[in-house]
Amino acid sequence: MADVALAPSPAPDAPRTRSADLIARSLSRRRRAEVRFRAYGLAAVIAAIAFVVFLFWTILQSGLPAFFQAAMTVEVTLDPAVIDVGPRPVRADFPNEAAFAAADLAWQTALAGKNFGSLIERAVNAVLATPASSRDIRAIYASNERFRLRDMVAADPGLIGRTIPFTLVASADVDVWFKGNIDRSLPENQQQLTLAQQQITDAMIADGTMKSVFASWIFTNVDSRSSPATAGLAGAFMGSLFMMLVVIALSVPIGVAGAIYLEEFAPKNRITDLIEVNINNLAAVPSIVFGLLGAAVFINAMHLPLSAPIVGGLVLSLMTLPTIIIATRGVLRAVPPSIREAATGLGASRVQVVFHHVLPLVIPGILTATIIGVAQALGETAPLLLVGMSAFVANIPTGLFDQSTALPVQLFLWQGNENRNFFEPRTSAAIIVLLGLMILLNALAIFLRQRFQTRW
Amino acid sequence: MNLLLIAILLALMAVGYRLGTRRSRRVSTERKERLHSLPQHYGTLVALWCGIPAFIVLVLWMATQSGYLESVALSELPAAVQTADEGTKLSAVTRVMAIADGTGVVGEVSAEEQAAADAVAQARLIRTLAAVALAAALAIGGFLFTLRRITPKLQARDQIEFVVKALLFVSSLIAILTTVGIVLSMLTEAIRFFSFVSPIDFFFGTEWRPTFSSTGAGGAGEYGLLPLLLGTLLVSVIAMLVAIPVGLMTAIYLANYASPRLRATAKPIIEILAGIPTIVYGFFALVTVGPALHGLGETLGIDISATSALTAGLVMGIMIIPFISSIADDIITQVPRSLRDGSLGLGATKSETIRKVILPAALPGIVGAFLLAVSRAIGETMIVVLAAGNSPVLQGNPLEAVSTVTVTIVNQLTGDTDFASPQSLVAFALGLTLFVMTLALNVVALYIVRKYREQYD
Structure with a gap:
């Protein structure tokens, strides 16, 4: 403005062109900046999506083959000369329960002492052109298969004396060789299999005895150290299930009740403020701190058993509680005041307003919050390590106080196994199972939200 | 056994609910007064008074039963066992408990074991009877007491709502308790750690x-x-x-x-x-x-x-x-x-x-x-x-x-x-x-x- 007032503008054209020029030049610069900025944004979005795709691709690509394992079908003759145990004891022959239990145990011990390995050895040698040493044959199949054969006989003693087809799961080292997960050109002293074992394996692959079968035992077996090829997730799955039951039984009622109090009844005072700030903080406390709390309070002070689902469940419940409270408060807040006012106007008390009119409307929202909270708790690992859930457990837990692990902890244990070229794919397979469960839970939450949630 | 007791208690609460509801209606028609609350509220109040005290007694009893019986078994066993190491004690007590249960044990049952088992069985009977009697007395007492209290003026709804609100408030406090628990447990254990290592060396x-x-x-x-x-x-x-x-x-x-x-x-x-x-x-x-x-x-x-x-x-x-x-x-x-x-x-x-x-x-x-x-x-x-x-x-x-x-x-x-x-x-x-x-x-x-x-x- 000042410029215009001072200068009489003798030649209006010249400066105009200059400023138009300036503007034109700056415009193209600004447009370039705009395009650049936009490209950065798009690049960020693409990068984020690429991370997701890459993560899933690596895990699927490494884990899916692990669901299929090498196994060989042979004809096992259950020779009565080897399995020379009498008939299984019957309860009626004994005076009391304890005596029967002792006799039955003695029978099972006798059965377990029989040489099932020699039966398998005979069966394997039958398909081989030249008989192999017992050491080599033992190295080829998973050691747990002997016990599986024994358990089959224990369950049905009538099998003794018969010849049955039996699918032997190949040992972890053979599986690695079978899948080509090890460099075959390495010298023998760097191989997991000896030369003789390699030849047996190759012969069995060539004649079709050894085939790739679906590894259903990943879902039905428990973890095993001596027989990694047949190790499964069943124990860890049950452990996680028990913990999730504890989480649902504790954090949902307490969380919803707490949220209802804070949202519907709490007077606006310092205590309420304190509780609010506290819940928001608790939601952001690192999960490992909850593990320390569990170790100090539940294990050290209350002497609850180490590695028990009850302790893990309690820790995860405390961790999930703030999530559920915050989410429930959110859905309660979304209920329009008109509903409360209408009920109040008809003479309902505040408790009646909440329990008869507000709560039924928000149940889908609470369900969604619960499922998301549970999915989060399902994947949590660090706090469980501190309450002893990383112990090796070879049984399926049957109750809240039994020793157990959890799915994510089983991942942690498997990834640490020294037999890397077998356990890396195995861990990826377990990750697929865990992620599958979580995707299922989240899909359920999304479905519930879209199906039932009211929008006001 | 325990499930049966809970089932009986629940049945009693249901009966209390029915009777309370019915009685409040009758009282209201007899006295020609309007009820302060809905009939169901009177029923619920009766059920609560009947169930909650008895339930607390039953839970306490179940939680302490096995510990108590094991201490009885140990005290009845010979002095040599009582002064033995933990493992021996545990196996002796387990044997006694198995005899008392009727599961039976492998091997000969000694006279001392039999005596201890009898004592355990007797203690169990007495304690169970006492707990059940107390729970029954509380349940029936609460039932009758509340049933008698029902008048059209009794503010049944307000009393129930007080209980509900108290429960809600306690739930919201759990979050605070968690924080307090975190801080206290960390502090006490950290202070114990600082008795070994000075804070200056640590930080x-x-x-x-x-x-x-x-x-x-x-x-x-x-x-x-x-x-x-x-x-x-x-x-x-x-x-x-x-x-x-x-x-x-x-x-x-x-x-x-x-x-x-x-x-x-x-x-x-x-x-x-x-x-x-x-x-x-x-x-x-x-x-x-x-x-x-x-x-x-x-x-x-x-x-x-x-x-x-x-x-x-x-x-x-x-x-x-x-x-x-x-x-x-x-x-x-x-x-x-x-x-x-x-x-x-x-x-x-x-x-x-x-x-x-x-x-x-x-x-x-x-x-x-x-x-x-x-x-x-x-x-x-x-x-x-x-x-x-x-x-x-x-x-x-x-x-x-x-x-x-x-x-x-x-x-x-x-x-x-x-x-x-x-x-x-x-x-x-x-x-x-x-x-x-x-x-x-x-x-x-x-x-x-x-x-x-x-x-x-």
Whole structure:
């Protein structure tokens, strides 16, 4: 403005062109900046999506083959000369329960002492052109298969004396060789299999005895150290299930009740403020701190058993509680005041307003919050390590106080196994199972939200 | 047995409910007065008074029964057993309990065992009868007492609602109790740790070398926090260097540029990253990212260890992206339209509007989001346990293995947990440090975010 007032503008054209020029030049610069900025944004979005795709691709690509394992079908003759145990004891022959239990145990011990390995050895040698040493044959199949054969006989003693087809799961080292997960050109002293074992394996692959079968035992077996090829997730799955039951039984009622109090009844005072700030903080406390709390309070002070689902469940419940409270408060807040006012106007008390009119409307929202909270708790690992859930457990837990692990902890244990070229794919397979469960839970939450949630 | 008792109690409560409901109706018609509450409220009140005290008695009885009977069994056994070691005592008591149960035992039952078993059976009978009688008396007493109290003026609904509100209030206190529990347990154990190692040596020590207690009397070893803190810092800084640009630009692009369709697909996909368990990221870092970085280093001629602050930080950054992008998205969309329209109306381009108007206006909220993300990075455990290499040495090279506070907590407290040696107690001192750091970050961040929300509300 000042410029215009001072200068009489003798030649209006010249400066105009200059400023138009300036503007034109700056415009193209600004447009370039705009395009650049936009490209950065798009690049960020693409990068984020690429991370997701890459993560899933690596895990699927490494884990899916692990669901299929090498196994060989042979004809096992259950020779009565080897399995020379009498008939299984019957309860009626004994005076009391304890005596029967002792006799039955003695029978099972006798059965377990029989040489099932020699039966398998005979069966394997039958398909081989030249008989192999017992050491080599033992190295080829998973050691747990002997016990599986024994358990089959224990369950049905009538099998003794018969010849049955039996699918032997190949040992972890053979599986690695079978899948080509090890460099075959390495010298023998760097191989997991000896030369003789390699030849047996190759012969069995060539004649079709050894085939790739679906590894259903990943879902039905428990973890095993001596027989990694047949190790499964069943124990860890049950452990996680028990913990999730504890989480649902504790954090949902307490969380919803707490949220209802804070949202519907709490007077606006310092205590309420304190509780609010506290819940928001608790939601952001690192999960490992909850593990320390569990170790100090539940294990050290209350002497609850180490590695028990009850302790893990309690820790995860405390961790999930703030999530559920915050989410429930959110859905309660979304209920329009008109509903409360209408009920109040008809003479309902505040408790009646909440329990008869507000709560039924928000149940889908609470369900969604619960499922998301549970999915989060399902994947949590660090706090469980501190309450002893990383112990090796070879049984399926049957109750809240039994020793157990959890799915994510089983991942942690498997990834640490020294037999890397077998356990890396195995861990990826377990990750697929865990992620599958979580995707299922989240899909359920999304479905519930879209199906039932009211929008006001 | 126990289930049967509970079932009987529930049946009694149901009867109480019916009778209370009916009686309140009758009283009201007899006296020709309107009831204060609905008939069901009177019924519920009767059921509550009938059920709750009896239920508490039954639960207490069941919880203490087996411990009590075992002490009876032990006291009845000969003195030689009572002074024996724990294992002998336990097996003797187990045998007695099995005889008393009727399960029977293997081998001869001695006279003492039989006597003890008889005593246990008798004690069980007496105690069970006493508990059941007390529960029954309370249930029936509460039942009759409340039934008699029913008059049209009795404020049944208010009494029930008082109970309900009390329960709700107690539930909301659990969160406070958790915090108190965290602080108290950490403090007491940390104080015990500081009786072994002085706080100055802990907070300012530059050497982390805890020796294991099996090598001799505890107390040996160096417990300097600084190497761990530096490792935590390195990993977090790398994570933020990845997460902030990508997360923020993602939020900006999705909020301002993306078509509704792209937004609707990209947002949930990116949020998948937030739902993946951290152990999965850790495994991914260990198996895929670490070796890849190591290989890249080899081709460039730089020495990058496969497990390093860089590996852990990169993957942690990926994990935090959705966290930053979703909070930033919230905050950016909360900036009032008038600011954006004003800037666009003056001829600013979209990117100029974002950089010079929207971001400054949203800055406090975004800083809050960053602080929350930092607090998350500091507390993250599994990624660093697997991928950071666990080497607690005071050095600032991100290409080398490091150790962090969280990794050390896990290392010190897994395995043998005897709460008496500094080797495991140090975990609580570290936990306390971690808790205080994240708490401070969270309080500041939540304050900023809240303040910012109010500004535009």
